[in-house]
Amino acid sequence: MSDLILDVRGLSGGYDTTQIFSDISLQIAEGESIGIFGPNGHGKTTFLKTLSGLIDPWSGDIFFCGQRMNREGERGSRKMRNFNYGAVTRRRIDPKAVARAGLIHVQQGNLLFPELTVDETLSIASTAARGRKGWTLAEVRELFPRLGERGSHKIRFLSGGERQMVSMAAGLMAAPKLLILDEPTLGLSPKVRQELCDAILSVRRLGLPVVLIDQDVAFLEQIIDTLYLFDHGRFSGRMGKEEMPDHQTLMDMLFGEAH
Amino acid sequence: MDTAILIDIVKSGLVLGALYALMATGLSLVWTTLGIFNFAHGAFIALGAYLAWQFSSADAWGLPMVPAILLSCAVMFAIGALLHFLLVKPFERRQDIVLISVITTLAGAVILENGLQLIWGARSKQIPPLAEGAVEFGALSLRNSELILMGLVLAILLCVGLFLRYSRPGRSMRAVAQNQDAAALLGLNVPLYFSMVFGIAALTAGLAGVFVGTIRFMSPSMGSEPLMKALIVVIFGGVARFSSPIYAALIIGQIEAFSVYFVGLYWAPAVLFFTMIVVLLIKPEGLFGKYQRTL
Numbered sequence: 001m002s003d004l005i006l007d008v009r010g011l012s013g014g015y016d017t018t019q020i021f022s023d024i025s026l027q028i029a030e031g032e033s034i035g036i037f038g039p040n041g042h043g044k045t046t047f048l049k050t051l052s053g054l055i056d057p058w059s060g061d062i063f064f065c066g067q068r069m070n071r072e073g074e075r076g077s078r079k080m081r082n083f084n085y086g087a088v089t090r091r092r093i094d095p096k097a098v099a100r101a102g103l104i105h106v107q108q109g110n111l112l113f114p115e116l117t118v119d120e121t122l123s124i125a126s127t128a129a130r131g132r133k134g135w136t137l138a139e140v141r142e143l144f145p146r147l148g149e150r151g152s153h154k155i156r157f158l159s160g161g162e163r164q165m166v167s168m169a170a171g172l173m174a175a176p177k178l179l180i181l182d183e184p185t186l187g188l189s190p191k192v193r194q195e196l197c198d199a200i201l202s203v204r205r206l207g208l209p210v211v212l213i214d215q216d217v218a219f220l221e222q223i224i225d226t227l228y229l230f231d232h233g234r235f236s237g238r239m240g241k242e243e244m245p246d247h248q249t250l251m252d253m254l255f256g257e258a259h
Numbered sequence: 260m261d262t263a264i265l266i267d268i269v270k271s272g273l274v275l276g277a278l279y280a281l282m283a284t285g286l287s288l289v290w291t292t293l294g295i296f297n298f299a300h301g302a303f304i305a306l307g308a309y310l311a312w313q314f315s316s317a318d319a320w321g322l323p324m325v326p327a328i329l330l331s332c333a334v335m336f337a338i339g340a341l342l343h344f345l346l347v348k349p350f351e352r353r354q355d356i357v358l359i360s361v362i363t364t365l366a367g368a369v370i371l372e373n374g375l376q377l378i379w380g381a382r383s384k385q386i387p388p389l390a391e392g393a394v395e396f397g398a399l400s401l402r403n404s405e406l407i408l409m410g411l412v413l414a415i416l417l418c419v420g421l422f423l424r425y426s427r428p429g430r431s432m433r434a435v436a437q438n439q440d441a442a443a444l445l446g447l448n449v450p451l452y453f454s455m456v457f458g459i460a461a462l463t464a465g466l467a468g469v470f471v472g473t474i475r476f477m478s479p480s481m482g483s484e485p486l487m488k489a490l491i492v493v494i495f496g497g498v499a500r501f502s503s504p505i506y507a508a509l510i511i512g513q514i515e516a517f518s519v520y521f522v523g524l525y526w527a528p529a530v531l532f533f534t535m536i537v538v539l540l541i542k543p544e545g546l547f548g549k550y551q552r553t554l
């Protein structure tokens with residue numbers, strides 16, 4: 001079992017009273033990259049937020065590098081939660097501990113820190129790495145030359161693509177062992193999109209495994225080893241790289257022929 | 260009008276403004292970072308003054324002034340961080356944190372003020388002035404203690420501002436203030452930075468208390484009136500930047516000094532509130548404010 005980098009067993013979760021996904025199991029081997037493909041609004045992002053500890057899981061377990069990330073057990077009954085939520089019960093998972101273990105989540109449409117400059121943000125990321133070996137500023141700037149030019153600009157003045165680059169750069173500097181990228185190319189112009197795709201590809205070539213959510217099968221194919229189909233809060237299919245069909249066939253599989 | 264009187268009014272306004280700036284900074288720091296209003300801030304002011312008295316007074320420990328103030332700063336930082344841990348952190352993830360923290364910090368204020376009364380008694384105390392003597396510039400006479408006070412406030416605020424802007428922990432505090440989730444996802448210890456912000460707020464409030472203690476008599480409830488003024492300053496000025504409550508404090512100090520002279524001591528708070536309401540009608544986010552809550 002020790003060759004699994006991420007081992008998710010029977011994970012269920014959601015927001016306070018609404019369950020979003022249930023009983024998800026996911027095993028990622030050391031060095032393996034996976035893609036998650038599925039329609040919007042079916043809980044992919046919520047699942048990833050639970051993995052990285054932003055949301056408490058309802059039940060199930062998350063192991064990263066052989067280490068348990070969540071506290072054992074299920075979340076308390078509704079009555080108990082109302083009675084002492086936060087005051088007596090501790091969080092069932094700590095996002096800081098997950099990040100420090102090396103599971104770094106680059107959020108979807110990330111605003112990061114709007115009033116900080118690019119350079120300040122990156123220096124915070126390297127502070128957060130606390131001596132673990134992350135990417136250096138020079139390496140990140142080589143990957144995203146634009147960030148060098150934009151160093152002294154505040155993040156809220158950046159374009160969507162540049163923000164995404166800063167998010168990814170910060171994630172890389174925070175010493176990831178596995179990088180979660182949640183729709184990094186969402187809503188970008190084709191040119192910027194290509195730039196980001198190239199960057200992700202070169203990160204991948206340098207040997208960092210990723211969990212990538214994207215709607216473009218052709219792009220996913222270049223990056224990942226295994227594709228998971230996500231549908232109605234659970235994985236509905238799993239296929240290796242060689243069996244991956246084209247976009248149209250995938251859509252048919254998810255929605256039926258007449259979608 | 261007599262120029263000497265005018266200069267006197269402006270001068271007392273400056274001293275008031277400097278004190279309010281020091282008080283309001285901690286308040287707005289907590290507000291921008293944690294999104295809560297700390298009602299124990301006034302009690303921090305009193306506590307800082309009493310600690311400095313305890314350390315420096317010949318009736319108590321009798322340390323020299325500078326080490327006494329530094330020691331009370333350190334203790335205030337620790338107490339601030341501790342109170343965050345006890346009063347705010349347990350309720351951090353609740354939806355109604357703003358309302359709950361009003362009650363818990365009020366409780367903290369009551370406990371601190373009554374604790375002060377129990378430990379040091381109700382008898383008025385005073386910290387010796389920062390310096391004796393005065394300097395004369397023609398018609399203008401400035402007491403040395405006032406000059407030192409204004410200089411120190413300026414230096415302290417500058418230090419806090421530079422710390423937030425350029426130091427690593429300061430930067431991380433701003434990051435945590437702007438986006439808790441993103442900060443946690445990078446591996447920053449969010450509650451630790453919240454505690455540090457609380458500590459810094461308590462430290463600056465304590466220093467303000469020391470300065471007030473050198474000017475007026477100290478009592479356990481000495482912080483409640485400055486808390487009200489600091490609240491006016493924060494709302495009046497807005498919290499867009501670290502410096503906006505400072506400018507606001509200087510303006511409020513002048514308005515107070517002038518209205519005390521022209522309208523009378525008892526009407527001065529009413530004038531302040533009236534000014535604040537007018538500003539809020541015209542610019543709801545405060546004079547120097549922006550809509551978003553950032554640091």
